[in-house]
Structures are given as C-alpha cells and as structure tokens.
Amino acid sequence: MSVRESAVAERAAGGPARPRTRLGDRLLKAYVWLVIAWLFLPIAVMVVFGFNDTRSKSNVTWQGFTLRWWTRLGDYPELTEAVFNSLRIALLATVITTVLGTLMGLALGRHRFRGQGATNLVLFAAIASPELVMGASLLSLFISTGVDTGFVTVVVAHVLFSLSFVAITVRARVIGLDRSVEEAARDLGASTWTTFWRVTFPMILPGVVSGALLAFALSIDDFVITQFTSGTVQTFPLWIWGATRNGIPPQVNIMGTLIFAVGVAIAVANSVTARRRT
Amino acid sequence: MTEIQAGTEGAAGAAATAPAPDSPPVPAIELAGVVKEYLAHGEVVQAVKGITMTISEGEFFSLLGPSGCGKTTTMRMIAGFEDPSRGTVRLHGQDVTDVPPNKRDVNMVFQSYALFPHMNVWENVAFGLRRKKVAAAEIKRRVGEMLEIVDLTGREKRRPREMSGGQQQRVALARALVNNPRALLLDEPLGALDLKLRQAMQIELKRIQREVGITFVYVTHDQSEALTMSDRIAVMNDGLVEQLAAPREIYERPATAFVAGFIGTSNLLGGTVDRVASGCAVLRAGDEGRILVAGDAHRAGDDVTVTVRPEKITISAEEPGGEVSAVRGTVSEVVYLGLYNSYAVRLADGAEITVFQQNALDSTSTAERGEAVWLSWQPRHSYAIGS
Numbered sequence: 001m002s003v004r005e006s007a008v009a010e011r012a013a014g015g016p017a018r019p020r021t022r023l024g025d026r027l028l029k030a031y032v033w034l035v036i037a038w039l040f041l042p043i044a045v046m047v048v049f050g051f052n053d054t055r056s057k058s059n060v061t062w063q064g065f066t067l068r069w070w071t072r073l074g075d076y077p078e079l080t081e082a083v084f085n086s087l088r089i090a091l092l093a094t095v096i097t098t099v100l101g102t103l104m105g106l107a108l109g110r111h112r113f114r115g116q117g118a119t120n121l122v123l124f125a126a127i128a129s130p131e132l133v134m135g136a137s138l139l140s141l142f143i144s145t146g147v148d149t150g151f152v153t154v155v156v157a158h159v160l161f162s163l164s165f166v167a168i169t170v171r172a173r174v175i176g177l178d179r180s181v182e183e184a185a186r187d188l189g190a191s192t193w194t195t196f197w198r199v200t201f202p203m204i205l206p207g208v209v210s211g212a213l214l215a216f217a218l219s220i221d222d223f224v225i226t227q228f229t230s231g232t233v234q235t236f237p238l239w240i241w242g243a244t245r246n247g248i249p250p251q252v253n254i255m256g257t258l259i260f261a262v263g264v265a266i267a268v269a270n271s272v273t274a275r276r277r278t
Numbered sequence: 279m280t281e282i283q284a285g286t287e288g289a290a291g292a293a294a295t296a297p298a299p300d301s302p303p304v305p306a307i308e309l310a311g312v313v314k315e316y317l318a319h320g321e322v323v324q325a326v327k328g329i330t331m332t333i334s335e336g337e338f339f340s341l342l343g344p345s346g347c348g349k350t351t352t353m354r355m356i357a358g359f360e361d362p363s364r365g366t367v368r369l370h371g372q373d374v375t376d377v378p379p380n381k382r383d384v385n386m387v388f389q390s391y392a393l394f395p396h397m398n399v400w401e402n403v404a405f406g407l408r409r410k411k412v413a414a415a416e417i418k419r420r421v422g423e424m425l426e427i428v429d430l431t432g433r434e435k436r437r438p439r440e441m442s443g444g445q446q447q448r449v450a451l452a453r454a455l456v457n458n459p460r461a462l463l464l465d466e467p468l469g470a471l472d473l474k475l476r477q478a479m480q481i482e483l484k485r486i487q488r489e490v491g492i493t494f495v496y497v498t499h500d501q502s503e504a505l506t507m508s509d510r511i512a513v514m515n516d517g518l519v520e521q522l523a524a525p526r527e528i529y530e531r532p533a534t535a536f537v538a539g540f541i542g543t544s545n546l547l548g549g550t551v552d553r554v555a556s557g558c559a560v561l562r563a564g565d566e567g568r569i570l571v572a573g574d575a576h577r578a579g580d581d582v583t584v585t586v587r588p589e590k591i592t593i594s595a596e597e598p599g600g601e602v603s604a605v606r607g608t609v610s611e612v613v614y615l616g617l618y619n620s621y622a623v624r625l626a627d628g629a630e631i632t633v634f635q636q637n638a639l640d641s642t643s644t645a646e647r648g649e650a651v652w653l654s655w656q657p658r659h660s661y662a663i664g665s
Contacts, residue, residue: 178390178392180388180389180390180392181392181393181394181395183359183379183386183388183392184386184388184392184393184394184453185394185405186359186378186379186380187357187358187359187379187380187385187386187454188380188385188405188406188409188453188454188457189380189381189406189409189410189457190380190405190409191380194409198405199394202396203395203396
C-alpha cells in the first residue's frame with residue numbers, strides 16, 4: 001500500500017467521526033483537570049501559605065515569600081507537642097491495628113467459622129457508623145466504666161475505627177490467594193510456620209501495607225472521635241481547632257506540609273515496590 | 279527420610295518385617311482400603327469409596343477419570359493434603375497415613391503450577407532444598423543441573439509471571455524433581471496448555487521420567503494422554519477404580535461398560551447366549567444376526583453385554599461366512615475423516631453402531647447412506663463386560 005493510498009484509507013475510515021471524538025476527548029480532559037484541581041487546590045494553598053510573609057495573627061492573605069516560619073517551626077511548644085502526640089498515637093495505633101487486622105483478615109478470608117457473618121457485619125458497621133456516634137458512645141463507655149480518658153483511650157479508639165479497614169483490605173488479598181501455592185510450600189518440606197512467613201505473608205504483604213497506610217492516615221487527622229476520648233491530651237487536629245479562634249499560625253501549614261509529604265512518599269514507595277513484587 | 283522414620287512408630291515395625299532380598303520389591307506407593315468422606319450440608323459424601331492398589335517403583339502410573347471421580351482426592355491423600363477417613367497409605371512400605379505433607383518424601387506438580395510469585399525461578403527451584411538445610415554449594419549445583427534438564431538455563435532471575443505457561447510448567451516440574459522425591463505426583467499438569475505444547479510436553483515428561491527414573495503418578499481426565507504416557511492406568515469412576523491395567527489392556531479389553539465408553543469410542547451390544555460351540559458363545563442378535571464371544575465363561579441362557587471397538591468391524595454388502603459375528607443394519611451416516619471413514623449403522627432394534635474403515639487406496643467397501651449392510655468381526659474382538 002502506498003503512502004497516499006493509506007492516507008486516503010485513513011481519512012475514509014476515521015474521517016467523519018473524528019471531530020466528535022475530539023470534542024469528547026477535550027471535555028473529558030477538562031473534566032479530569034477540574035477534578036484534580038478541586039482535590040489539590042486546598043493542599044496547594046496549605047503548602048503555599050507556609051511561605052507567607054504574614055505580619056498579623058491571621059494567615060489568609062498573601063503578603064510575600066519568606067522562609068522565616070520554617071526556621072521558627074518550634075515557636076509554639078504546645079503545637080510541637082501536639083504534633084508529636086499525633087505521631088505517637090498514629091504509629092502505635094497503626095502497629096496494633098495492622099497486627100490485629102491482618103489476623104482478622106486471614107481468619108475471615110480463609111476459614112469458615114461460627115459468627116463469621118456477625119463479624120463481617122460488625123466490620124462494616126464500624127465503617128458505616130457516624131464518627132459522632134462512635135465518639136459519643138466511646139466516651140460514655142469510658143465514663144461509665146471509670147476509665148480516665150487520655151493517651152491510652154485515644155489509641156484504643158483509633159485502633160477501633162481503623163481495624164475494619166485493615167481487616168477488609170487484607171481479607172480481599174487473602175481471598176485472592178491461590179491455596180495451592182501454600183500447599184506447594186508444605187509439599188516442598190516447609191512447616192506451617194515457615195510456609196506462613198516465606199510464602200503467605202510475602203503474598204499478602206501489599207494488602208497489609210496498604211491497610212497500615214490507611215490506618216495511619218485515618219489516625220493522624222482524626223478529630224471527632226479524638227475530641228471525645230482525648231481528655232487533656234492535645235493532638236495536632238485538636239490544637240488547630242483550638243487555634244482557629246486566635247488565627248492559625250503558618251507553622252501549622254508547615255507541619256501539615258511535612259506530614260503530607262511523608263505520606264505521599266510512603267504511598268509512592270509502596271506502589272513502586274508492590275509493582276516489583278507481584 | 280530420617281524425619282519420617284523418627285516421626286512414625288510404624289516405620290520401625292515396617293523395617294523389622296522388611297521382606298527378604300529375594301521377595302518382590304517393596305512398591306513405591308500402596309493404598310489399602312482408602313476411603314475419603316466429606317461432610318457437606320450435614321450429609322456424608324464419599325469422594326473415594328475404597329481404593330486398594332499398589333504402584334511400583336519407577337512406574338509411570340495414571341489415575342484417569344472424569345471430573346469428580348475422586349482421582350485428585352486420591353492423589354492428595356498420597357501427598358498428605360487430605361487425611362483418609364479410613365484405610366492406610368504406605369510409601370515404600372512405611373505407613374504415612376498420619377504424616378504431614380512436609381514430612382513425606384513425595385513431591386507434587388500442581389494444576390495451577392502454584393509457583394511462588396514473589397520469588398524468581400532459581401529461588402522457586404531451590405525452595406525445597408533450602409528447607410532440608412542442604413549446603414549452599416550443593417543447592418547451587420543441583421538447581422543448575424535441574425534447570426538444565428528442563429531447558430531453563432539462563433532464566434534463573436525471571437519471575438514466574440514473566441514466563442509463558444510452558445515455561446512455568448517446567449519450573450514447577452524442576453521445583454519438585456530437584457528434591458529427588460521417591461515419587462512425583464502430577465495433578466493434570468498439562469491442562470492449561472494448548473494442544474501443540476501439550477503434546478510436546480507429553481514427550482518431554484516421558485523423557486524426563488526415563489532420565490530421572492522416578493515413579494510418576496499422573497492425574498488426568500484426558501484418555502489419550504493417559505494411553506500415550508502410562509505404564510499402567512487406573513480408570514476411576516464415582517470414587518472407585520473400575521479397571522487397573524496397562525493401556526493396551528484397557529483399550530482392548532475394557533472391564534466395564536464405563537471403561538469401554540470412557541476410553542475411545544466403543545459399541546455396546548447385548549444378547550442372550552443361544553449355544554456354546556467350539557470355544558465360542560453364540561448370542562442371538564435380531565432375527566438374522568449373531569454375536570460370537572470367545573471363551574467358555576458363558577452358558578446357554580445367560581444375558582451378556584459385549585463391547586466392540588469401531589476399527590475392528592468390517593462393513594460388507596453380502597452376509598459374511600465363517601466363524602464371525604455378523605449383524606444387519608442400515609447406514610445412517612458417513613463421515614469422511616481423512617485417515618478413515620466413520621459410519622453410523624442403525625440396527626433393526628434401534629441400536630447405533632460406529633464403524634471406522636481405513637481409507638486404503640484399493641478400498642472398495644465404501645457404503646453409502648441408506649444402504650443395507652452387514653457388519654462383521656472376529657469372536658476375540660467381542661469383549662464381554664460386567665454389567
């Protein structure tokens with residue numbers, strides 16, 4: 001086929017339909033960018049206003065670029081402490097949730113047992129129930145049992161509401177596993193313990209990691225349930241809420257930027273290694 | 279091996295009563311009265327209803343049957359993934375009924391290959407040796423040798439998902455064989471491959487089996503595969519072994535109607551014994567027909583069912599003479615298949631008989647559709663089966 005012939009054929013084949021697809025493509029593209037902007041604009045604003053050369057207590061109008069706030073990150077000791085509290089709570093809750101949730105996910109994905117339906121229902125109920133309800137009921141539970149609210153109760157509450165997410169992510173991964181791969185490991189001389197650590201766990205690891213990331217993300221920015229269960233402990237979101245009356249200092253933007261950056265880095269690392277793993 | 283001996287008290291007993299050197303060798307695998315029952319919806323379902331058989335050392339043994347016949351369950355009981363509800367499994371004379379799969383000296387090739395997706399080819403193959411704490415240098419040498427046998431040298435660093443089905447199949451084979459198992463169990467290992475690759479792998483498997491000299495137990499539902507590769511075949515149906523014999527025996531002399539129907543094409547005919555003469559039972563078939571069955575197992579008045587293979591039957595226009603079976607019918611279908619013609623011939627009683635006639639150059643017996651013909655065959659080709 002000559003060049004001219006193929007050009008003619010191409011025009012004949014795709015000719016009349018093309019303008020319409022182009023318009024559709026353009027609309028789709030515009031829509032996608034709109035959604036991305038909608039999602040990322042608030043984040044961009046947060047990052048940018050960490051560099052705002054503001055003089056007043058409020059940080060809402062652009063005054064000019066400065067790195068001053070980055071050097072004065074520790075100006076508010078209560079803020080710094082709140083951030084560290086949040087990190088401590090999130091890390092601890094994530095570890096506990098990941099271990100418990102992974103075990104639950106394995107049990108639910110693998111075995112048939114009495115009360116399985118009820119367990120599944122409770123998992124979904126924990127996701128579906130409004131935070132306000134969960135927070136209030138936790139508080140009344142703690143009060144009626146005489147438990148002092150504080151660091152421990154916040155961790156307990158955070159484990160409670162993020163457990164479902166980990167269990168469900170891991171369960172999905174477990175259900176997708178080919179049982180015969182584990183049987184092959186047994187067949188080749190691996191004990192049940194070795195089989196779990198050498199074969200099963202590496203195969204469900206992507207699910208475990210995404211569950212853990214989800215748990216961390218849920219914990220670090222939780223406000224409602226934390227508010228009910230924190231007692232006198234300040235967390236990052238609680239401190240910001242308190243500060244809104246006087247104006248939020250740029251340090252908050254910087255802290256938020258840092259947490260966001262670390263989160264993005266972990267998520268990217270996870271997706272890269274997950275692609276290499278399976 | 280030491281683990282097995284240490285783990286079972288039966289092993290010591292078996293060793294004590296070990297046969298004298300001149301008695302027949304200990305079979306590689308023995309099943310004695312093995313039954314597997316499941317509880318499904320409160321009802322006991324028998325997947326395997328009682329199997330007793332022995333598989334010899336170095337044999338290529340096939341378990342053949344339709345899906346749901348219990349062949350995979352039987353194999354999984356040999357591997358140790360299923361516990362028999364009753365009965366005993368012995369490997370080389372040792373009772374392993376209660377020995378877990380990781381302590382049994384057999385390895386399995388799974389239908390889905392079951393390769394470890396997070397390990398490369400080399401790590402997959404080395405997995406079993408590493409579990410046995412074999413020295414690193416030894417592992418390196420044996421994995422290298424095994425990859426050479428399955429023709430995968432140079433692909434050690436590949437991940438399973440980066441390989442074709444045929445290559446994955448060979449990795450699975452290498453991963454099992456590298457451990458030098460006393461027996462290799464293969465669960466429909468070629469099921470996922472296309473026809474060409476399948477046939478190539480059948481020859482390849484046979485070659486590897488000869489090379490390594492290990493007992494192969496092969497589960498398949500493909501009768502031609504079983505006939506091609508096996509030394510002996512156990513044809514299974516509904517949890518029982520219907521016949522256990524060499525491929526030729528199974529094809530030529532099916533023991534039951536099920537075996538006759540499952541292996542190749544077969545014609546079933548029945549009749550009452552009219553008389554017994556000169557080593558043949560003569561059955562009356564219709565008004566003019568007769569079926570001769572060789573042997574003296576039948577008495578006058580017995581009802582007998584016989585099978586006849588389509589290629590043993592001759593079509594002719596005239597009534598054949600001599601000591602042969604002969605029945606009348608009308609050709610209802612002729613299918614040209616290149617190497618041979620396939621005829622469907624309807625008898626007076628409504629039964630339809632399939633006949634294969636080779637397309638020889640001088641073939642004159644080309645019956646047309648609608649033609650009335652005689653079918654004839656030698657007495658030894660009517661094979662009486664149990665009903």
